[in-house]
Amino acid sequence: MKPMRHIWIGPSAALLAILFCGEANAQQTPDCRLLPKAMLEMQTMPDGRVTIPVQVDGHDYRLMVDTGGYINTLSPQLVKEQGYESQRSPGELRGMGTMRLDHYVTVKDFAIGRSHGKNFKFYVDDFNDAFEDGTLAPQVLGAYDVDLDFAHGKLNLISPDHCPGQVTYWTKFSATVIPIQIQGLTHIRIPVTIDGKEIMAVVDTGASTSYITMRAAKRYLKIDEKDPALKLRGNIPVNGMVGPVYNYPFESLNFGDIKVSHPRIQIVEDKVWDQTDLLLGIGILRQLHIYIAYKEKKMYITPALTD
Amino acid sequence: MKSIGLAALMALTVAAPVNAASYDNLNAGIQLYNLGQWTGAVEQFDKALAADDLAPSLRFIAHFDRAQSRMRLSQFGSAIEDYSASLALRPGEVQVLTSRASAYAATGKLEQAAADLDSAIAARPKLGFIYGMRAALNIKRGQTEKSREDMKTSLALLPERDSGSSGIGIANWIVGQLDDAEKNFSDAADKKDPHAIYAWLWYALTEVRLGKAVPRRSLPDFDLKNWPGPIANLFLGNAAQDTVFAAAAQGEANAANGQVCEANFYVGEWLLHHRDQAGARSLIGKAASDCPTNFIEWMPAQMDQAGLSQ
Numbered sequence: 001m002k003p004m005r006h007i008w009i010g011p012s013a014a015l016l017a018i019l020f021c022g023e024a025n026a027q028q029t030p031d032c033r034l035l036p037k038a039m040l041e042m043q044t045m046p047d048g049r050v051t052i053p054v055q056v057d058g059h060d061y062r063l064m065v066d067t068g069g070y071i072n073t074l075s076p077q078l079v080k081e082q083g084y085e086s087q088r089s090p091g092e093l094r095g096m097g098t099m100r101l102d103h104y105v106t107v108k109d110f111a112i113g114r115s116h117g118k119n120f121k122f123y124v125d126d127f128n129d130a131f132e133d134g135t136l137a138p139q140v141l142g143a144y145d146v147d148l149d150f151a152h153g154k155l156n157l158i159s160p161d162h163c164p165g166q167v168t169y170w171t172k173f174s175a176t177v178i179p180i181q182i183q184g185l186t187h188i189r190i191p192v193t194i195d196g197k198e199i200m201a202v203v204d205t206g207a208s209t210s211y212i213t214m215r216a217a218k219r220y221l222k223i224d225e226k227d228p229a230l231k232l233r234g235n236i237p238v239n240g241m242v243g244p245v246y247n248y249p250f251e252s253l254n255f256g257d258i259k260v261s262h263p264r265i266q267i268v269e270d271k272v273w274d275q276t277d278l279l280l281g282i283g284i285l286r287q288l289h290i291y292i293a294y295k296e297k298k299m300y301i302t303p304a305l306t307d
Numbered sequence: 308m309k310s311i312g313l314a315a316l317m318a319l320t321v322a323a324p325v326n327a328a329s330y331d332n333l334n335a336g337i338q339l340y341n342l343g344q345w346t347g348a349v350e351q352f353d354k355a356l357a358a359d360d361l362a363p364s365l366r367f368i369a370h371f372d373r374a375q376s377r378m379r380l381s382q383f384g385s386a387i388e389d390y391s392a393s394l395a396l397r398p399g400e401v402q403v404l405t406s407r408a409s410a411y412a413a414t415g416k417l418e419q420a421a422a423d424l425d426s427a428i429a430a431r432p433k434l435g436f437i438y439g440m441r442a443a444l445n446i447k448r449g450q451t452e453k454s455r456e457d458m459k460t461s462l463a464l465l466p467e468r469d470s471g472s473s474g475i476g477i478a479n480w481i482v483g484q485l486d487d488a489e490k491n492f493s494d495a496a497d498k499k500d501p502h503a504i505y506a507w508l509w510y511a512l513t514e515v516r517l518g519k520a521v522p523r524r525s526l527p528d529f530d531l532k533n534w535p536g537p538i539a540n541l542f543l544g545n546a547a548q549d550t551v552f553a554a555a556a557q558g559e560a561n562a563a564n565g566q567v568c569e570a571n572f573y574v575g576e577w578l579l580h581h582r583d584q585a586g587a588r589s590l591i592g593k594a595a596s597d598c599p600t601n602f603i604e605w606m607p608a609q610m611d612q613a614g615l616s617q
Contacts, residue, residue, distance in 0.1 A: 283337070
């Protein structure tokens with residue numbers, strides 16, 4: 001997740017739904033079936049995050065799925081390869097670390113599966129990774145239901161117009177249903193329980209690690225810097241800020257009745273995130289099958305592998 | 308798109324069922340990999356792959372991450388096997404080809420490394436960093452002119468980033484684009500960075516090579532009593548060569564070896580631009596033979612040594 005400064009994020013998810021999906025279908029199917037818009041092979045990156053295939057002006061690339069992002073981005077390498085002229089944006093954002101996002105390019109034809117978007121704007125970020133050519137944020141993802149099947153390497157983008165609650169096609173058991181809040185136009189916040197205490201968490205598939213601020217650890221879990229179970233990992237950059245990062249032997253993280261045992265959540269300084277207490281990164285999220293219904297404001301969760 | 312039930316589609320597309328234990332081992336391996344716990348990561352990937360039931364995209368990353376972990380453990384042979392297994396699942400994956408090239412190079416198999424880099428370039432001909440890797444490899448293969456050509460191509464293809472990068476400056480220096488190198492080093496020397504002193508050393512050498520004076524004004528805030536301060540003092544006319552080499556030999560053995568490599572290189576370059584060819588040839592030759600390949604001085608030393616021996 002990246003903190004905002006001055007926001008200019010272009011069209012909203014609702015507008016993008018019209019612009020992007022093309023074949024807009026505001027009606028649910030009569031028999032409550034789900035309507036897939038794209039069924040994609042996910043590729044797992046070395047740190048566990050995932051990419052999906054896209055086409056940028058007819059060329060194949062991979063974008064990392066970033067539910068914690070504000071805006072869609074492309075790598076400088078892709079921009080150079082495609083010969084795009086970047087333009088200065090009216091405002092600026094901060095990307096990963098301390099990189100300022102203040103330039104964007106316009107892609108004439110951007111495609112995910114069979115869905116095409118015209119004159120799509122992407123900010124130019126400063127990462128360099130041969131497994132990833134950019135990021136896809138809720139600016140696009142939020143126009144759909146997003147079905148993340150990590151264990152089978154599949155990501156489905158599904159029409160949000162379906163019968164309420166009837167989405168858990170992958171299991172014969174009932175899924176845990178969690179209400180979601182959308183923060184800052186894009187971020188998903190959900191209630192979870194760590195070692196028995198409820199905390200609001202941001203769901204961020206763009207983060208390889210999960211973090212809790214010391215502020216939240218003190219407030220909700222009564223853990224402070226003198227806790228003997230706290231182990232200093234070192235002074236490590238997180239979100240562009242170098243400071244002490246601690247390991248702590250958390251017992252459990254619960255999403256409703258789904259339990260993740262011994263979750264790896266690192267404790268960071270308060271300054272790393274102003275408005276976020278707990279960030280759930282891909283290490284934990286990969287252990288689940290997650291269906292995000294942005295429009296319904298619900299998340300459906302089961303263990304990653306279930307009958 | 309037709310209104311097709313997702314469950315029906317999924318039934319057609321989902322691969323064979325995954326064993327929960329394999330998938331858990333994979334996730335545990337990735338988390339340990341992210342923490343740099345290489346041995347533990349390898350153990351988890353071993354278990355994840357043993358059941359042979361992960362989806363192909365997950366098998367790919369299990370092999371790749373295990374290869375990377377094994378590289379960190381200096382197990383180059385088994386790392387190459389894992390990279391090869393990844394490539395069997397996803398041929399032409401540039402990151403795997405370049406990683407396997409590094410593993411081959413580490414075991415002295417330079418021609419196999421070159422073949423992998425050639426394949427990577429064929430797959431993504433506009434990726435600048437691959438040409439940079441091949442430039443380094445070509446030096447090891449004794450092909451300095453090919454190396455210079457690759458470095459030129461790399462510079463042309465790399466995205467325009469922050470110009471204050473010493474790495475880009477050194478690449479520009481190697482291919483003779485000294486005006487660009489001058490700007491790179493000048494910007495890098497202005498950064499509040501503990502390595503800015505090295506950028507200043509390069510800046511000073513570039514200015515001298517361009518026939519200009521040593522840039523006293525932009526000397527970073529750095530205690531010149533500490534290494535590599537004695538080299539800066541030499542460039543500023545405040546110390547003699549002997550002082551530099553005496554200071555380089557100080558300290559713990561590994562650090563001293565690195566310092567001696569640096570002293571040989573920078574003093575050698577200094578002599579080269581002050582018309583002492585014999586002294587320069589001797590010192591740059593030592594730098595070329597003794598500097599570790601991961602030192603920024605290694606590649607320029609090889610290039611200049613080749614030039615001096617012609």
